[in-house]
Amino acid sequence: GAVVSQHPSWVICKSGTSVKIECRSLDFQATTMFWYRQFPKQSLMLMATSNEGSKATYEQGVEKDKFLINHASLTLSTLTVTSAHPEDSSFYICSARSSGRETQYFGPGTRLLVL
Amino acid sequence: QKEVEQNSGPLSVPEGAIASLNCTYSDRGSQSFFWYRQYSGKSPELIMFIYSNGDKEDGRFTAQLNKASQYVSLLIRDSQPSDSATYLCAVNRSNDYKLSFGAGTTVTVRA
Numbered sequence: 001g002a003v004v005s006q007h008p009s010w011v012i013c014k015s016g017t018s019v020k021i022e023c024r025s026l027d028f029q030a031t032t033m034f035w036y037r038q039f040p041k042q043s044l045m046l047m048a049t050s051n052e053g054s055k056a057t058y059e060q061g062v063e064k065d066k067f068l069i070n071h072a073s074l075t076l077s078t079l080t081v082t083s084a085h086p087e088d089s090s091f092y093i094c095s096a097r098s099s100g101r102e103t104q105y106f107g108p109g110t111r112l113l114v115l
Numbered sequence: 116q117k118e119v120e121q122n123s124g125p126l127s128v129p130e131g132a133i134a135s136l137n138c139t140y141s142d143r144g145s146q147s148f149f150w151y152r153q154y155s156g157k158s159p160e161l162i163m164f165i166y167s168n169g170d171k172e173d174g175r176f177t178a179q180l181n182k183a184s185q186y187v188s189l190l191i192r193d194s195q196p197s198d199s200a201t202y203l204c205a206v207n208r209s210n211d212y213k214l215s216f217g218a219g220t221t222v223t224v225r226a
Contacts, residue, residue, distance in 0.1 A: 044159070093158045103164055106158045106161075
């Protein structure tokens with residue numbers, strides 16, 4: 001149980017394009033999904049929190065217009081990196097938790113490389 | 116002061132030994148504590164969580180929590196080469212479900 005998937009696992013794109021990453025909870029309903037970013041040799045940094053049916057809340061310093069988050073259902077959240085630039089290249093990881101439980105289960109992550 | 120601090124390591128232990136990982140946190144209101152393992156190039160996977168003071172054992176892993184000292188640890192008994200990874204301590208923030216992560220401790224188990 002508690003399986004979270006992400007798609008795609010790898011993205012290579014040109015600077016200026018937009019990239020959409022999907023996060024799905026496969027065997028539970030995810031009340032809340034979290035989006036993290038991890039640069040090499042660094043720990044996870046929370047970017048934003050999304051609750052099903054409501055607007056995402058962003059951490060300080062994260063541009064909401066650049067990182068668009070949609071959590072339209074209890075099993076799917078998407079992160080769109082708009083007008084991606086090389087400095088957006090990173091490992092993007094989502095996690096999900098179900099109602100009444102604090103444990104977060106992580107997806108396998110998406111590696112983004114912006115050329 | 117960082118919210119969650121861990122010894123960065125690397126921690127090198129021989130196969131079969133005990134690996135001891137430490138973590139301190141600054142938010143005295145935190146109630147939930149998690150240990151995740153992250154292999155190189157992969158996302159974190161949950162090892163165990165602990166909510167109450169004392170010890171909690173799960174197989175070869177034991178988590179220890181001392182809220183008065185704001186300290187949580189993880190012991191890995193009978194360490195195996197497959198335990199070589201970065202271990203992340205995560206602490207919930209008071210009154211919400213967000214987690215603050217430590218920088219991680221890299222463990223290398225020598226065969």
